[in-house]
Amino acid sequence: MNYTARQLGDLTPTNPNRRQGLLAVFHIDLPLLVGLLLLCGFGLIVLYSASGEDLAQVQRQMVRLTLAFFVMLAVAQVNPSTVRRWSPSLYGVGLLMLVAVLVFGEVGKGAQRWLDLGIVRFQPSELVKLAVPLMIAWYLAEKRLPPSWQRLAVAAFMTVVPVLLIAKQPDLGTALLVACAGIFVLFLAGISWRLIGALLVALAAAAPVAWYLMRDYQRQRVLTFLDPENDPLGAGYHIIQSKIAIGSGGLYGKGWLNGTQSQLDFLPERHTDFIFAVLSEEFGLIGVLILLALYLFIIARGLYIATRAQDTFNRLLAGALVLVFFVYLFVNTGMVSGLLPVVGVPLPLVSYGGTSLVTLMAGFGMLMSIHTHRRLLPT
Amino acid sequence: MQLKDTIRENQAFLTRAIVAGMLVIGAVALLVGRMAQLQIVDHEHFRTLSHENRVKVVPLPPTRGLIYDRAGVLLAQNRPAYSLEITPEQVDDVDAVLDQLAAVIEIGDEDLERFWQLKKRKRRFDSVPIRVNLTPDEAAQFAVHHHRFPGVDIKAQLLRHYPHDVKTTHVLGYVGRISQRDLEQIDASNYAGTSHIGKNGVEKTYESALHGSVGHEQIEINAAGRRVRTLEQTPPEPGVDVHLHLDIALQEVAMQAFGDNNGAIVAINPKNGGVLAFVSQPGYDPNLFVEGISKKNYDALQGDDDRPLYNRALRGQYPPGSTVKPFMGLAGLERNAISFDTSVYCPGFFQLPGNTHRYRDWKKTGHGPMDLDAAIVQSCDVYFYKLAYELGVDRLNDYLGQFGFGARTGIDLTGESTGLLPSREWKRRARRQPWYPGETLIMGIGQGYFLTTPLQLAAATAAVANNGTFYTPRVVDYLRARGSGEITPIPPSSQPIAKAFQQNWDDVRNGMANVVEGARGTAKRIRSDAYRIAGKTGTAQVFTVAQDEEYDEETIEKKLRDHALFVAYAPIEDPQIAIAVVVENGGHGGSTAAPIARTIMDAYLLRDTGDDS
Numbered sequence: 001m002n003y004t005a006r007q008l009g010d011l012t013p014t015n016p017n018r019r020q021g022l023l024a025v026f027h028i029d030l031p032l033l034v035g036l037l038l039l040c041g042f043g044l045i046v047l048y049s050a051s052g053e054d055l056a057q058v059q060r061q062m063v064r065l066t067l068a069f070f071v072m073l074a075v076a077q078v079n080p081s082t083v084r085r086w087s088p089s090l091y092g093v094g095l096l097m098l099v100a101v102l103v104f105g106e107v108g109k110g111a112q113r114w115l116d117l118g119i120v121r122f123q124p125s126e127l128v129k130l131a132v133p134l135m136i137a138w139y140l141a142e143k144r145l146p147p148s149w150q151r152l153a154v155a156a157f158m159t160v161v162p163v164l165l166i167a168k169q170p171d172l173g174t175a176l177l178v179a180c181a182g183i184f185v186l187f188l189a190g191i192s193w194r195l196i197g198a199l200l201v202a203l204a205a206a207a208p209v210a211w212y213l214m215r216d217y218q219r220q221r222v223l224t225f226l227d228p229e230n231d232p233l234g235a236g237y238h239i240i241q242s243k244i245a246i247g248s249g250g251l252y253g254k255g256w257l258n259g260t261q262s263q264l265d266f267l268p269e270r271h272t273d274f275i276f277a278v279l280s281e282e283f284g285l286i287g288v289l290i291l292l293a294l295y296l297f298i299i300a301r302g303l304y305i306a307t308r309a310q311d312t313f314n315r316l317l318a319g320a321l322v323l324v325f326f327v328y329l330f331v332n333t334g335m336v337s338g339l340l341p342v343v344g345v346p347l348p349l350v351s352y353g354g355t356s357l358v359t360l361m362a363g364f365g366m367l368m369s370i371h372t373h374r375r376l377l378p379t
Numbered sequence: 380m381q382l383k384d385t386i387r388e389n390q391a392f393l394t395r396a397i398v399a400g401m402l403v404i405g406a407v408a409l410l411v412g413r414m415a416q417l418q419i420v421d422h423e424h425f426r427t428l429s430h431e432n433r434v435k436v437v438p439l440p441p442t443r444g445l446i447y448d449r450a451g452v453l454l455a456q457n458r459p460a461y462s463l464e465i466t467p468e469q470v471d472d473v474d475a476v477l478d479q480l481a482a483v484i485e486i487g488d489e490d491l492e493r494f495w496q497l498k499k500r501k502r503r504f505d506s507v508p509i510r511v512n513l514t515p516d517e518a519a520q521f522a523v524h525h526h527r528f529p530g531v532d533i534k535a536q537l538l539r540h541y542p543h544d545v546k547t548t549h550v551l552g553y554v555g556r557i558s559q560r561d562l563e564q565i566d567a568s569n570y571a572g573t574s575h576i577g578k579n580g581v582e583k584t585y586e587s588a589l590h591g592s593v594g595h596e597q598i599e600i601n602a603a604g605r606r607v608r609t610l611e612q613t614p615p616e617p618g619v620d621v622h623l624h625l626d627i628a629l630q631e632v633a634m635q636a637f638g639d640n641n642g643a644i645v646a647i648n649p650k651n652g653g654v655l656a657f658v659s660q661p662g663y664d665p666n667l668f669v670e671g672i673s674k675k676n677y678d679a680l681q682g683d684d685d686r687p688l689y690n691r692a693l694r695g696q697y698p699p700g701s702t703v704k705p706f707m708g709l710a711g712l713e714r715n716a717i718s719f720d721t722s723v724y725c726p727g728f729f730q731l732p733g734n735t736h737r738y739r740d741w742k743k744t745g746h747g748p749m750d751l752d753a754a755i756v757q758s759c760d761v762y763f764y765k766l767a768y769e770l771g772v773d774r775l776n777d778y779l780g781q782f783g784f785g786a787r788t789g790i791d792l793t794g795e796s797t798g799l800l801p802s803r804e805w806k807r808r809a810r811r812q813p814w815y816p817g818e819t820l821i822m823g824i825g826q827g828y829f830l831t832t833p834l835q836l837a838a839a840t841a842a843v844a845n846n847g848t849f850y851t852p853r854v855v856d857y858l859r860a861r862g863s864g865e866i867t868p869i870p871p872s873s874q875p876i877a878k879a880f881q882q883n884w885d886d887v888r889n890g891m892a893n894v895v896e897g898a899r900g901t902a903k904r905i906r907s908d909a910y911r912i913a914g915k916t917g918t919a920q921v922f923t924v925a926q927d928e929e930y931d932e933e934t935i936e937k938k939l940r941d942h943a944l945f946v947a948y949a950p951i952e953d954p955q956i957a958i959a960v961v962v963e964n965g966g967h968g969g970s971t972a973a974p975i976a977r978t979i980m981d982a983y984l985l986r987d988t989g990d991d992s
Binding site: 144145146184187188190241243244245246247248249250251260261264265266280284285288289292296299300303306307312315316319323326330333334337338339 | 391392393395400418429433602
């Protein structure tokens with residue numbers, strides 16, 4: 001792997017003359033756009049079935065998706081250097097809002113996550129999902145990489161504070177994603193393998209402490225994950241029914257709208273967190289592979305964009321955003337298939353709901369912006 | 380330097396990005412492996428679980444067979460019973476709806492109590508009854524206001540109903556809710572979905588035919604258990620209709636003839652043992668038991684001194700009294716203890732050799748010289764004391780056993796009593812005492828230990844009427860399948876009675892004819908010009924009169940008065956009906972019981988509509 005900047009430059013359309021037409025004008029990355037559109041389209045088809053053929057619900061989701069795509073396009077127009085400049089402020093505002101949520105926030109579903117801004121209700125943790133990788137990338141990109149121990153400690157602290165604030169709401173899923181975002185930036189920034197090894201050991205050692213700090217329902221989730229049959233009608237019900245849905249789908253699936261587990265309400269949360277089980281039941285392993293192929297295509301394109309980025313900040317940001325997107329996918333599908341404990345993470349861009357949609361698409365907007373605002377490098 | 384750093388950083392990043400990409404691919408491979416495990420390897424297992432989740436097998440209870448009398452009159456039917464039910468899911472404010480309902484239809488405290496109790500146990504989309512057994516008026520009244528009560532509906536359920544209520548109770552029995560004890564005796568799977576079962580009478584004996592076989596329906600349900608659609612159906616096989624020998628018109632006549640008296644009547648067709656009338660007075664309304672009898676009603680029935688729940692015709696054990704004399708006469712003739720013209724002088728009492736105890740005749744002054752015919756006609760006790768003494772208990776027991784005395788007749792009703800035909804062996808076993816000769820004497824006039832049920836008396840009389848064949852009494856004539864109309868007859872079961880000389884039978888039957896037709900016959904008042912009747916009166920002691928006391932009907936308490944009995948058959952030339960009547964505390968058989976028998980025979984033999992026996 002001995003690429004030079006020159007060689008990299010040759011491989012991509014960095015020549016301004018070649019970037020023409022509507023796509024270039026609006027800073028759109030076509031492969032990413034196509035991948036996202038295909039994924040969202042597939043998602044809507046599954047959602048139509050998962051919602052019990054409720055067209056109104058599908059329409060609402062289409063409105064959200066449209067809105068999110070416009071957000072993506074808007075973000076894509078912003079020059080990465082502008083984003084970089086605004087990073088610390090965004091992070092600061094995010095932290096303040098998290099504190100505000102804990103003080104004034106609205107309670108929903110047993111957790112305090114929402115901030116009522118009069119016109120819209122807003123989840124500050126969503127903003128933080130972007131603000132943390134931005135902030136860490138901004139901080140680490142200031143100096144040479146790999147970062148010094150001191151800078152690493154500061155970056156770790158910058159990650160831990162919002163994670164703890166979110167965990168306190170409590171919103172374990174989002175806290176996990178935010179933590180991942182910070183960790184991925186550090187990982188991509190090149191912290192030593194030895195440190196990574198030490199951290200993993202420390203993590204294993206910290207597990208009992210985490211257990212002690214967890215709330216009852218969180219502990220229950222872990223216990224249920226370890227032995228779902230132990231409580232088949234209570235906490236284990238979700239995962240048992242989800243596995244039945246997936247397993248009964250087989251290779252080819254029961255057919256669109258024909259999933260008995262989903263259509264007869266055996267599968268809980270089927271249009272939100274468990275929509276992957278609906279897809280698995282109705283489209284079988286073939287459908288699962290198609291979905292995963294779409295995700296992998298988007299992730300591959302994202303990683304490619306990251307490697308093609310022209311400065312450290314952009315590289316770290318793009319890489320972290322893509323990897324967080326993957327964590328979304330893996331945590332959700334792992335949970336639905338019983339590989340991981342139940343953590344409230346939606347299937348990105350497919351699950352019904354708009355909260356994470358805007359954040360995710362804003363992230364893709366940043367990827368597009370990073371890729372389409374490149375200059376010719378000096379040789 | 381700056382550029383070199385950039386390149387190095389770039390390369391370091393590339394390495395990390397590739398590692399990350401490999402981690403992604405590894406994780407996805409893990410996920411795909413997991414999905415393959417669930418969807419390919421364990422697919423069968425999960426397919427089964429998914430099927431079990433959504434498919435439920437629901438039993439379809441069969442409709443119970445109907446019961447008809449010999450003329451095709453419906454005796455037991457399935458009637459829709461209306462109840463008012465609330466589906467909680469469809470009602471916003473149950474309390475408010477209950478308040479409004481109370482203004483339209485009467486709702487009692489116990490209705491409310493039952494409602495709240497049931498509501499707790501049922502699912503939200505299951506309807507819960509608030510009122511049961513609506514009268515047609517109430518149902519109509521609610522129907523007018525129905526639009527005001529969404530989620531409140533009238534539900535119909537088929538419920539057993541006995542239109543002739545008290546007239547058929549002791550024959551048909553009744554159905555009631557299946558109890559834990561019933562469950563232990565039936566094939567529970569065949570009763571899945573069935574709520575009622577025959578508790579006694581024909582309903583119990585013919586339970587399996589009446590019930591039919593359960594059907595099944597495979598339905599698809601959702602997670603809440605609500606039916607989504609029907610997948611497959613095996614319809615139930617309805618119960619078979621049961622047609623009785625019983626004649627409900629005759630049954631009604633018999634009950635009316637009884638008046639206020641307690642007792643029993645059994646009328647049998649001597650040609651096949653078919654039960655034409657079967658009355659136990661008093662009766663009760665079997666419909667009370669169908670939906671579960673209230674404690675108040677049950678206590679009233681149970682505490683009634685007249686014991687309406689007691690099936691006297693089937694279980695009542697009465698001394699046969701003088702009605703046994705024709706059988707005794709036959710025993711004497713056939714077993715060569717006497718001949719038809721043997722004469723015995725009746726001084727009004729009988730004494731055993733070497734014993735001063737006087738066995739009294741009912742006629743204090745005595746009947747004078749008696750032959751068998753006169754002894755039957757005038758019911759002379761002394762003649763039969765002597766006859767019994769000479770036959771001895773062993774031969775008596777042996778001969779009378781052929782007429783079904785002392786054993787269950789085997790009628791197709793449950794709970795029959797055996798009666799008691801005494802023997803030495805029985806006395807040794809039951810009383811731990813030897814048999815005394817005096818006991819043979821009083822057995823000869825149908826007293827002492829000798830006990831018979833009205834059913835036994837009727838069956839034995841039928842055997843005399845048909846000249847020597849004992850038919851097992853049958854209530855049910857045939858079964859008729861609902862759809863195909865296929866008929867399964869219940870064949871008569873018979874046992875011939877050993878016969879030495881036909882003349883002996885003719886003589887005794889003649890004696891019975893003279894009881895009604897003779898100038899001194901004890902039942903001469905029931906003589907009919909339309910047809911000839913043969914019979915025998917009887918009076919059974921309830922209360923033992925001491926040696927030096929007189930029995931005075933006027934002063935004695937009604938409960939302690941003698942039972943009046945009468946057995947008869949008619950017409951003599953071609954007997955079509957044999958009958959036994961027991962009127963408890965009725966006094967003399969000739970004056971109380973015989974007229975009842977005559978009324979029934981008139982109704983049966985002289986009725987305008989054709990005879991179909």
